[in-house]
Amino acid sequence: MKPGPGTYRTGGKVYASVLGLLSERPPVVQVIPLSGRYIPKTNDTVIGTVTDVQGTFWLLDIGAPRWAPLHMTGTPWQVEVGETDRFLRVGDAVVVQVESLDPTGRIGVTMNGEGLGKLDGGTIARISPARVPRLVGRNGSMIDSIRHLSGADIAVGQNGRVWVGGSPDAIHRVREVLRIIEENAQHSGLTERVESYLLATTPTDAKGPAVPPEEHAHRDAPPRNPNAGEPDDEPIDSLDDEPTEPGPE
Amino acid sequence: MGSVGAKEIPVLLSPEGLRIDGRRLDELRPITIHVGALKNADGSAFVEWGANKVMAAVYGPREVHPRHLQQNNKAVIQCKYNMAAFAVDERKRPGLDRRSQEISKVIGEAFESVVFAEEYPRTSIDIYIEVLQANAGTRCAGLVAASLALADAGIPMVDLLPAVAVGKVAGKIALDLKKEEDNFGEADLPMALVPQSGRLVLLQMEGHMTEDELAASLELGVQGCREIYEKMKAALRERYALGAGGPA
Numbered sequence: 001m002k003p004g005p006g007t008y009r010t011g012g013k014v015y016a017s018v019l020g021l022l023s024e025r026p027p028v029v030q031v032i033p034l035s036g037r038y039i040p041k042t043n044d045t046v047i048g049t050v051t052d053v054q055g056t057f058w059l060l061d062i063g064a065p066r067w068a069p070l071h072m073t074g075t076p077w078q079v080e081v082g083e084t085d086r087f088l089r090v091g092d093a094v095v096v097q098v099e100s101l102d103p104t105g106r107i108g109v110t111m112n113g114e115g116l117g118k119l120d121g122g123t124i125a126r127i128s129p130a131r132v133p134r135l136v137g138r139n140g141s142m143i144d145s146i147r148h149l150s151g152a153d154i155a156v157g158q159n160g161r162v163w164v165g166g167s168p169d170a171i172h173r174v175r176e177v178l179r180i181i182e183e184n185a186q187h188s189g190l191t192e193r194v195e196s197y198l199l200a201t202t203p204t205d206a207k208g209p210a211v212p213p214e215e216h217a218h219r220d221a222p223p224r225n226p227n228a229g230e231p232d233d234e235p236i237d238s239l240d241d242e243p244t245e246p247g248p249e
Numbered sequence: 250m251g252s253v254g255a256k257e258i259p260v261l262l263s264p265e266g267l268r269i270d271g272r273r274l275d276e277l278r279p280i281t282i283h284v285g286a287l288k289n290a291d292g293s294a295f296v297e298w299g300a301n302k303v304m305a306a307v308y309g310p311r312e313v314h315p316r317h318l319q320q321n322n323k324a325v326i327q328c329k330y331n332m333a334a335f336a337v338d339e340r341k342r343p344g345l346d347r348r349s350q351e352i353s354k355v356i357g358e359a360f361e362s363v364v365f366a367e368e369y370p371r372t373s374i375d376i377y378i379e380v381l382q383a384n385a386g387t388r389c390a391g392l393v394a395a396s397l398a399l400a401d402a403g404i405p406m407v408d409l410l411p412a413v414a415v416g417k418v419a420g421k422i423a424l425d426l427k428k429e430e431d432n433f434g435e436a437d438l439p440m441a442l443v444p445q446s447g448r449l450v451l452l453q454m455e456g457h458m459t460e461d462e463l464a465a466s467l468e469l470g471v472q473g474c475r476e477i478y479e480k481m482k483a484a485l486r487e488r489y490a491l492g493a494g495g496p497a
Contacts, residue, residue, distance in 0.1 A: 008365070008407070015407075019401070036402055
């Protein structure tokens with residue numbers, strides 16, 4: 001067996017180097033981590049926040065070991081050198097795609113592509129990157145069901161950052177759902193549990209039990225900056241509150 | 250470990266061979282471990298070891314601060330051990346002192362020899378150890394907590410690092426000294442073991458013992474470390490307990 005990711009070999013034996021689940025797919029043995037920071041992969045779509053603005057690029061915190069530079073040419077905007085801060089400022093949230101990785105750990109990201117762009121309004125929650133597949137579900141089954149039952153707009157980054165937009169009530173319920181998923185990711189019947197929570201908390205302002213969520217018109221693609229291409233002077237309230245990142249207590 | 254006042258030397262070993270708290274010579278104090286005690290950190294662990302209470306938090310790999318410490322070929326490991334002012338009976342003067350600097354250094358270096366730092370060049374792995382209550386053996390408790398916090402943070406390592414102190418008490422070699430034994434005993438020998446290879450990555454000594462006693466101490470310490478290692482693995486399993494449905 002070949003030592004794969006999450007393992008090392010010494011003295012003719014292979015040992016785990018990270019805490020995780022053993023996966024033996026001959027000829028490779030690897031350990032899939034159960035925790036830890038986001039380790040970027042090319043073509044991952046991630047949500048980041050701007051941590052620094054330079055003349056020709058921004059630095060994004062995508063929860064990875066290092067900050068990722070987003071060059072001004074990697075955006076759909078016509079950015080002049082030195083005018084980067086007219087487009088994105090420290091604290092702004094964006095959806096970007098990991099374009100390149102080099103052995104020194106430098107992460108290249110781009111904002112050119114479908115579903116990429118600046119995020120306005122809403123709020124950002126965090127889950128452990130290891131839980132993202134669980135949140136999305138098979139072919140997006142889980143996340144579709146959450147969108148449908150909560151009525152919120154949701155964009156999930158592979159890095160465990162989850163953007164949630166919609167009514168305050170919808171946002172609150174999605175955050176609660178994220179907490180449930182974070183704490184019970186290993187348990188079976190999670191989808192049912194999440195659905196029953198959402199059904200039980202569906203506001204019954206009219207009468208009947210399940211009021212159809214208001215805005216699933218645009219519940220697919222993550223929301224784009226409506227005036228992309230124009231510098232946006234409005235501060236957005238993407239909050240980084242209560243990071244639930246490395247897992248439940 | 251600070252002044253103890255002008256009390257009489259307590260009886261450290263009873264005629265029956267029991268220690269001041271009733272333990273046998275090769276017995277550890279009770280240890281309880283809570284992995285993932287902090288939400289904000291990438292990894293954390295709270296360890297109660299006898300009357301010691303130690304919290305460890307790990308952040309990273311992340312951007313290096315201050316920048317000039319950055320290394321192009323590997324992650325830097327920055328360890329900070331601190332003891333709270335209220336951790337001991339007589340108020341400990343807060344902040345950096347020679348003792349905490351030394352302990353930060355030796356613990357950081359112990360981890361440098363087990364963490365695969367080359368996997369994350371130009372980053373920093375920051376380890377914070379806070380001693381909330383001290384009763385001898387806090388560097389070992391801190392090491393154990395930090396090691397679990399690193400595992401909880403998903404950091405690749407050769408192995409966990411169990412640690413324990415062995416000492417000489419009333420002429421006998423004893424495992425895991427408590428405060429009175431440390432203060433009035435003849436020697437104290439903290440050590441940290443890499444169970445996978447059997448190497449020691451931390452070994453310090455205070456006091457005096459003979460060569461034979463040192464050999465016996467090392468053997469007892471390694472045995473103690475292996476016992477602690479099992480407790481550490483159990484704590485991680487508990488934290489990441491898998492439900493009936495298995496992994497997602």
